[in-house]
Amino acid sequence: MKAKHQRLVLALLAVVAIVGAGLLAMSALKDQAAYFYTPADAKRDHVQPGQAVRLGGMVEGGSIRRAADGVTIDFTVTDGKDTVPVVFRGITPDLFKENSGVVAEGRFDASGRFVADNILAKHDERYMPPQVAGEMHKSESLETGAKVKGGRT
Amino acid sequence: MTVRGVRWLLWAPLILFLIFLILFASGLIRPSSHDIPSQMIGKPVPAFSLPEGAPGHAALSDAVFRKGQPRILNVFASWCVPCAAEAPQLLQLAQAGVPIDAIAIRDRPEDVAGFLSKWGDPYGAIGSDVDSSVQIAMGSAGVPESFVIDGKGIVRHQHIGEIRPEDVPAILAAVRNAK
Amino acid sequence: MIAELGLAALWLAAALAALQFVLGAAALTKGREALMAPVRPVALVQAGLTAIAFFCLILLFLRVDLSVALVAANDHSAKPWLYRFAGAWGNHEGSMLMWVTILGVAGGAVALFERRIDERTLVATLAAQAFIGLGFYAFLLFASNPFSRLFPVPAEGQGLNPLLQDPGLAFHPPTLYIGYVGLSVAFSFAVGALVTRDVGPAFARAMRPWVLGAWIFLTLGITAGSYWAYYELGWGGWWFWDPVENASLMPWLAATALLHSVTVLATRDGLRAWTVMLAVVAFSMSMVGTFLVRSGILTSVHAFAVDPRRGSFILALLVLYIGGALALFGLRVGTVREGSRFDAVSREGALVFNNLLLSAILGIVLVGTLYPLGAEAVTGEKLSVGPPYFNAAAGPLALILVAVMAAGPLMRWRRDDLRAVVARVALPVLLVAVALLALVLLAPPIGIFPLLGLVLAAGVAAASVAPLWKRNLRRTPLFTYGMVISHLGIAVALAGMASESAFIKETLVAARVGDTHTVGPWTIRFDGVKPVAGPNWTAIEADLTATRGDGRPYALKSQARAFWAPPTETNEAAIQTVWDGQLYVVLGKGDEEGRWQLRLWWKPFVTLIWAGGAMVAFGGFLSLVGRVRRERRSAEREAWA
Numbered sequence: 001m002k003a004k005h006q007r008l009v010l011a012l013l014a015v016v017a018i019v020g021a022g023l024l025a026m027s028a029l030k031d032q033a034a035y036f037y038t039p040a041d042a043k044r045d046h047v048q049p050g051q052a053v054r055l056g057g058m059v060e061g062g063s064i065r066r067a068a069d070g071v072t073i074d075f076t077v078t079d080g081k082d083t084v085p086v087v088f089r090g091i092t093p094d095l096f097k098e099n100s101g102v103v104a105e106g107r108f109d110a111s112g113r114f115v116a117d118n119i120l121a122k123h124d125e126r127y128m129p130p131q132v133a134g135e136m137h138k139s140e141s142l143e144t145g146a147k148v149k150g151g152r153t
Numbered sequence: 154m155t156v157r158g159v160r161w162l163l164w165a166p167l168i169l170f171l172i173f174l175i176l177f178a179s180g181l182i183r184p185s186s187h188d189i190p191s192q193m194i195g196k197p198v199p200a201f202s203l204p205e206g207a208p209g210h211a212a213l214s215d216a217v218f219r220k221g222q223p224r225i226l227n228v229f230a231s232w233c234v235p236c237a238a239e240a241p242q243l244l245q246l247a248q249a250g251v252p253i254d255a256i257a258i259r260d261r262p263e264d265v266a267g268f269l270s271k272w273g274d275p276y277g278a279i280g281s282d283v284d285s286s287v288q289i290a291m292g293s294a295g296v297p298e299s300f301v302i303d304g305k306g307i308v309r310h311q312h313i314g315e316i317r318p319e320d321v322p323a324i325l326a327a328v329r330n331a332k
Numbered sequence: 333m334i335a336e337l338g339l340a341a342l343w344l345a346a347a348l349a350a351l352q353f354v355l356g357a358a359a360l361t362k363g364r365e366a367l368m369a370p371v372r373p374v375a376l377v378q379a380g381l382t383a384i385a386f387f388c389l390i391l392l393f394l395r396v397d398l399s400v401a402l403v404a405a406n407d408h409s410a411k412p413w414l415y416r417f418a419g420a421w422g423n424h425e426g427s428m429l430m431w432v433t434i435l436g437v438a439g440g441a442v443a444l445f446e447r448r449i450d451e452r453t454l455v456a457t458l459a460a461q462a463f464i465g466l467g468f469y470a471f472l473l474f475a476s477n478p479f480s481r482l483f484p485v486p487a488e489g490q491g492l493n494p495l496l497q498d499p500g501l502a503f504h505p506p507t508l509y510i511g512y513v514g515l516s517v518a519f520s521f522a523v524g525a526l527v528t529r530d531v532g533p534a535f536a537r538a539m540r541p542w543v544l545g546a547w548i549f550l551t552l553g554i555t556a557g558s559y560w561a562y563y564e565l566g567w568g569g570w571w572f573w574d575p576v577e578n579a580s581l582m583p584w585l586a587a588t589a590l591l592h593s594v595t596v597l598a599t600r601d602g603l604r605a606w607t608v609m610l611a612v613v614a615f616s617m618s619m620v621g622t623f624l625v626r627s628g629i630l631t632s633v634h635a636f637a638v639d640p641r642r643g644s645f646i647l648a649l650l651v652l653y654i655g656g657a658l659a660l661f662g663l664r665v666g667t668v669r670e671g672s673r674f675d676a677v678s679r680e681g682a683l684v685f686n687n688l689l690l691s692a693i694l695g696i697v698l699v700g701t702l703y704p705l706g707a708e709a710v711t712g713e714k715l716s717v718g719p720p721y722f723n724a725a726a727g728p729l730a731l732i733l734v735a736v737m738a739a740g741p742l743m744r745w746r747r748d749d750l751r752a753v754v755a756r757v758a759l760p761v762l763l764v765a766v767a768l769l770a771l772v773l774l775a776p777p778i779g780i781f782p783l784l785g786l787v788l789a790a791g792v793a794a795a796s797v798a799p800l801w802k803r804n805l806r807r808t809p810l811f812t813y814g815m816v817i818s819h820l821g822i823a824v825a826l827a828g829m830a831s832e833s834a835f836i837k838e839t840l841v842a843a844r845v846g847d848t849h850t851v852g853p854w855t856i857r858f859d860g861v862k863p864v865a866g867p868n869w870t871a872i873e874a875d876l877t878a879t880r881g882d883g884r885p886y887a888l889k890s891q892a893r894a895f896w897a898p899p900t901e902t903n904e905a906a907i908q909t910v911w912d913g914q915l916y917v918v919l920g921k922g923d924e925e926g927r928w929q930l931r932l933w934w935k936p937f938v939t940l941i942w943a944g945g946a947m948v949a950f951g952g953f954l955s956l957v958g959r960v961r962r963e964r965r966s967a968e969r970e971a972w973a
Contacts, residue, residue, distance in 0.1 A: 010606070011162050013688060021692035025699040025725050032721035033703065036714040054716055061259060070842020070927045071920075080289055090840060091903075091920035091929050099259070099296075105718070163665055166609060167658035170616070174651060176702060179709040180629035181643050 034105065038079035042108070049108045055084060055116075056103045064098055077102060077114070088116040193300070193308045198226075199290045203280025206257040207265040213254055213280030221304035223331035225253040225324070227276070228288055228298045230260050231268035236297045239315035240272035246321065247275035251328050254278045258288050258296055299324070303331035335400050338388030339479040342429075345381035345436060346469035348374050349462045352439075356459025360452065360527065368455050372443040375458050378465075379440025386420075386433040389478055393420040398489055401482040402426065407489040418502030424626070424642065425478035427505060432468045434506075434513040438542075439465065442517060448967060449538040450530055457524030464516055467649045475645065504560060507553035508580055512618035514546025515587060519615035522608045523657055526664045531604045532671075536597035539611065541960055543594055546614075547587045548952040554580050555945030566903035566918045568933050570832075570941060573722040578701045579621030582694055586614035589690040592683045600745055602671040602680055606687070612661060616654040617694070622646055629705060675747040682740035689733040696725045727781060734788050734826060737819055738795035757795065764791035778834040785830025792823040810958025818951030825944025831937040838934075842927035852934030853880045854915060856888075861919075861928060869893045871904070874919040874928060878908060886910075890919040890930075914938050 034052045037045070047053055055077055063076035074087040075098075086104055096102060096119055104116035202214035218224060227243060229236040247253055255276045257265050262281065269276070282288055291300065301310035301324065310327035312320065352374045359367035389402075393416050398404045406423045407416055415422075421430040439461045446454055472478065521539040525531045557580060562570040571577065590610040596603045627643020674680035700717045707713050742756045767790035771783060796819035800808060837852035848857045859875040871893040878886045890906035908915040913936040920929025 010684065013684070014606075014691070015162070017688040017692050018695055021695040021729070022699065024692075024729075025696045028696075028721050028725040029700070029703055029717065032724055033707075033715045033717050036716065052718075052720065066923060070923055070925075071840050071929050091918060091931055164662045166612075167655070167662055170654060170658055173620075173702070174647070174655075176706055176709060177623065177627075177629070177647055177650075180705045181627060181647065 036103075039077055039082040039084040040079050042084060043082050047108055049110050052105070052107055054103055054105050055086065055114050056101070057084075059096070059098050059100055059102050061098045077104065084112075084114050086114040086116055088119055090119070092119055193291060193311055196308055198300075198302055198306045198308060199287070201280075201287045201290065203256065203282055203287060205262070206255070206260065206279035206281035207262050207269060207276075209266075210276060211278040213256065213278040215306065217254060217278060218302045219304070219306040222252065223301060223303050223309070223328050224277075225251055225328070226291075226300040226302055227253055227255045228258060228291065228296055228300075229255055230258040230296045231264040236315065237268070237272050239297055239317070240275075242316040242318060242321055243275040244273045246316075246324065249325060251325070252277050254280075256280045256282045256287055256291075258282050258285055301327040301331055334388050334391050334397070335479040335481065338385045338392075339477070341381045341385040341388065342469070342473065342479075345378050345385065345432075346466070346473060348378040348381065349436075349465045349469055352378060352462035353459050353466060356455045356462065359455050360459075368451060371455050371458050375439045375443035375462070378462075379436045379443075382433040382436035386429055389426060389429055390417060390420045392479075393417065393426075396489060398487075399481055399483070399485045401480050402478050404482050404486050404489050409488065414499065415502065421505060422502070425472070425476045427509070428468060428472050428476060429478050430506065431509055431513070432465060432472060434509050435461070435465050435468065435516060438513050438517050442520075442542075446538055448963065449534050450528065453521075453524045453528045453530045453535065454538075455524075456527040457520045460520040460523040460527075461517065464520065464653060467652065471645050471649075476642075504553060504556055507549050507556065511546045511548075511550035511553055511587075512583065512615075512622070514542050514549065515583060515611075515615045515618050517542040518546065518590065518611045519653075519657065522611035523660065526608060526657075526660050526668075529664065529667055531608055531668045533598050533601050536594050536607065537963065540591075540594050540598055541956060541963075543587060543591050543611075543614075544952055544956045544959065547584070547591050548949050548956065550580070550584045550587055551945060551949040551952060554584055555942050555949065558945070559942050563905055563907055564902075566905045568838075568905075568916055568918070568931070568935075570938070573700070573717075573719045575701050576625050578697050579624045582697055582701075583614060583618040583621055585690050585694040585697065586610060586617045589687045589694070590614050592690075593687050596680050596683050597671070600672060600674065600680060602674055603684070603687075604668050604671045605665045608665065608668070609661060610687070612654065612657045613694075616650070616657075617698075619646065619650050619654065620698075623650060624701070674745070677743070677750050677753065678748050679740065679743045679745045682736060682743050685736050686733065686740060689729055689736065693726050693729050693733070696729070697722065700725070723781075731781075731784055731788060734792055734822060737822065738788075738792040741799045741815065741819065742795065756798070760791045760795035760798065763794040764788070767791070782830040782834035785826055786834065789823045789827035789830060792826070793820060796820045796823060810961065811955040812958075814951045814953070814955030814958060816951070817954060818948045821944045821947025821949075821951055823944070824940050824947055825942075828937050828940025828942075828944060831940065832935050835936040836933065839930075839932040841930055841932075842923065843930050844925075844927050849930070849932065851915075851932040852936075854878050854932075854934055855880065856915075856917070856930075856932055858928070858930065861922070864891070866893070872919070872922075874906075874917075874930070876906065876917060876930075878915055886915070888915065888917050890917045892919050892921075909939060912936055 032052070034054050036054045036056060037047060038057055039055070042053070042055065057077040057079040060076040060078045060083060064073060065075070066073050071091075072087065072089045073092065074085060076083045077086055078084075086106075088104065088106075103120040104114060105118040105120065106114055106116035108114050198215045198218050200215050203212060205212040218226070225246065243253060253275050255278075257279055260281060260283075265279065265281075280287070288296075291298075297315050299312040299316060300308050301312075303309050309331040310324070312324060316324065352371060355367050355374065356371050358364050359371065392400050392403050393407055394413065396403065396407050396409045396416065398407070402423065402425050406419050406426075411419070419426075421427045439458060442454075442461065443458060449457075518539050521535060521542070525535040554577075557577065558570050561572065561577070562568075590607065590613075593603045593607045593610055597607045623643060623646040626646060629643060700721050703717050704715055707715055738760055739753070739757050743753055764787050768783075768787045771778075771786060796816055799812065800816055839849055839851040841847075841849050843849060843858040845858055845860045848855055850856070855878070857877045857879075859877055861872055861874050864871050864873045871891040873889055873891045876888040876890065878888055886908045888906040888908055891904040893902045893904055903918055903920075906915075906917040906919075908917075913934065916933040916935060918931040920931065922928045
């Protein structure tokens with residue numbers, strides 16, 4: 001190999017490797033990135049069953065039920081507009097409770113129920129999943145007028 | 154470098170780096186997801202009227218926020234642990250002369266009374282919001298939250314989460330600015 | 333008084349750093365060579381002053397001096413002394429002070445020990461090092477003074493996050509910082525060599541111990557961090573591909589590539605521009621990592637105090653240092669003469685391949701970590717990139733890399749014969765084939781990746797000791813042993829990862845007291861729960877007894893802990909290590925019927941992951957000792973001549 005060509009070949013190899021890695025990364029990202037949905041988003045976008053997603057919202061008050069086996073729970077996640085039933089088998093984090101923010105990782109099954117593999121809640125009493133804080137403030141304060149009329153006591 | 158064609162490659166790392174920088178900067182400039190600026194700031198308090206939330210306290214309606222004096226509206230619940238943690242700071246604010254009203258979320262008057270006798274009572278009026286409708290109308294997603302509202306019923310400041318001792322000066326400043 | 337002394341030392345150190353930079357930069361111009369003389373002493377004094385400032389902060393934390401704001405916010409008199417001590421750097425200001433201290437001391441060490449490199453290059457290096465330091469001094473003194481006083485003095489401190497009260501975590505950040513700072517020295521050397529156009533074997537030999545040292549600490553830091561997440565989070569996993577973890581992995585990948593290319597430059601005078609580039613990339617990865625962790629622009633499972641203003645500051649430093657270095661690279665590297673050549677089939681060729689694979693993996697991790705940020709900036713969509721992506725994209729490349737690692741050390745420098753190479757790798761390949769056959773025939777059906785992992789681990793283990801084959805073991809240099817042990821460590825860790833994912837057993841139950849449950853070969857009896865109290869927490873503790881075939885009982889205690897300052901709950905997993913794996917038990921919540929949730933895992937040979945990591949670091953340590961000794965010996969020889 002000629003002297004000046006070796007550098008060129010090395011540089012081209014590097015470019016090929018980086019572009020290859022980039023393509024590999026992009027194709028994997030398309031399949032594997034878990035999009036974040038609130039219940040209303042999930043309903044609107046018709047998320048495919050089996051696709052890995054993150055579902056975020058608040059655990060609806062009074063919705064947590066324990067199954068007889070003692071390790072399966074189901075509950076409802078709400079974003080103030082829509083709700084999604086969620087089932088989870090495992091140990092819930094300490095901060096998982098009704099009326100608190102939650103992010104569930106998992107997938108929808110064919111019946112529209114969300115099967116969670118993992119439930120996230122931060123080790124901080126103040127924690128509200130940031131995406132949920134953003135979404136809820138967006139979706140709720142826009143409709144202030146309508147909601148207040150309905151909710152006036 | 155003897156091969157002219159690849160000279161631009163020497164600058165590729167710098168260009169790549171600049172692209173990443175733009176990404177980082179956009180991540181920083183975008184309102185941080187940890188600190189959502191309230192959609193309510195600058196907006197009027199929605200019209201509402203809530204029944205009395207604890208014995209010995211007046212019921213709460215939006216009219217009280219349009220009487221010319223800035224007030225704090227605290228959204229809390231007796232079942233909420235951080236609400237107890239912020240109680241000393243609310244008492245401190247009340248002692249500083251700031252009138253504080255409250256909305257108790259999904260709560261019962263007897264529970265609220267127990268909470269107040271245990272952790273102290275900084276409140277004027279307390280409204281009971283059994284189905285969270287006013288909370289949601291206020292753009293509040295959880296408890297506790299606190300709003301600084303000026304004398305014309307316009308929200309000037311929203312504090313998400315419990316008020317920690319280090320937050321008190323900022324809230325006092327917001328009250329002063331609302332005058 | 334102590335606080336004021338610390339602050340004064342810090343200001344003086346900053347002033348000396350400025351002096352060091354100005355002197356160093358001025359000395360490089362023609363006719364001012366005399367200014368070179370004071371640069372080394374200035375660097376030494378600066379190192380001493382930073383050490384004094386850091387020592388003062390530690391003293392304040394040990395004494396719980398609540399009149400200092402930082403101590404009041406992060407210390408607590410009820411805390412055990414070890415965590416008071418570690419609390420000094422368990423916060424933003426303190427960790428920044430620790431960073432500049434390590435930076436200053438590293439600069440001092442360069443000034444004291446480095447004699448072989450051209451003096452002009454050394455002075456340029458020290459000037460670059462001082463310039464890096466200046467940015468952090470400015471940040472400490474103007475925006476995050478660790479010594480500022482508080483009035484009125486509070487009666488009690490505000491504690492430390494209980495999740496951070498852990499001996500592993502107390503020493504985890506310093507390990508990573510030493511690694512990051514080591515890379516900053518390599519970066520300074522690269523900048524110095526570019527400035528004086530002195531990129532060559534001498535520069536590589538000067539830089540190598542710093543790269544090696546940084547790499548050892550990064551390896552230790554990642555291994556320890558992984559084990560910490562494993563036992564502290566109670567989720568049973570050892571790597572989550574979380575942004576904070578990726579932030580420590582990316583500098584390691586770059587440093588690993590740099591370590592190998594710097595060897596090519598030092599021994600064969602090849603890959604000059606590439607090595608300089610990697611030195612810049614390695615340090616920029618540690619800065620990017622720090623930026624991602626501190627700015628909080630990515631959400632992570634690890635709790636960190638975040639502040640966007642700190643993010644902007646680190647970003648500004650990133651622009652200044654990395655942007656500057658890359659511009660210098662663009663300007664100067666064209667004038668770097670080409671190094672000596674080599675064939676594609678040679679040790680150099682294999683190392684180039686290693687470097688390309690490591691860079692590609694680095695790119696994949698970087699893209700995956702930043703993708704959520706980019707997607708939100710461009711399309712506004714919120715998403716997260718998790719283990720499926722990283723495993724699918726980086727996994728295959730990592731396996732190829734391990735295979736190359738097995739073959740590389742068996743090749744000759746400069747030029748090799750393909751047939752001879754094949755003959756040399758025949759034994760490991762044979763072993764791989766036998767292992768594959770044995771696994772397919774004997775083991776229960778397992779996934780393709782764990783299978784490949786186990787097989788490769790066997791082959792790599794055989795190949796990595798092959799360089800010692802037929803050699804006089806007493807005359808083999810220490811750094812060859814280091815390489816062999818590090819490569820063997822990778823094989824061991826790979827075996828642990830593959831075995832854990834292939835043979836793991838899990839049971840999730842709600843158990844009554846007296847119940848027995850099985851997981852894998854184990855039978856576990858739930859003996860009862862009782863409340864226990866620690867120095868600053870209370871807990872519910874479950875007592876369990878585990879037995880298997882040999883009948884020997886193991887007592888397990890798993891806790892759900894509640895801390896009170898600030899109020900937080902954590903799960904303490906009970907982990908029983910036996911020779912062939914670990915039993916991992918997490919206690920969940922109790923219910924009204926008197927049942928307790930228990931999650932039981934049997935993880936065969938999972939310990940090999942961290943044992944392998946420790947071996948990798950130990951191999952690095954042997955290499956470092958071997959290299960430094962040889963350098964010293966050849967320096968002595970030169971002095972004689």
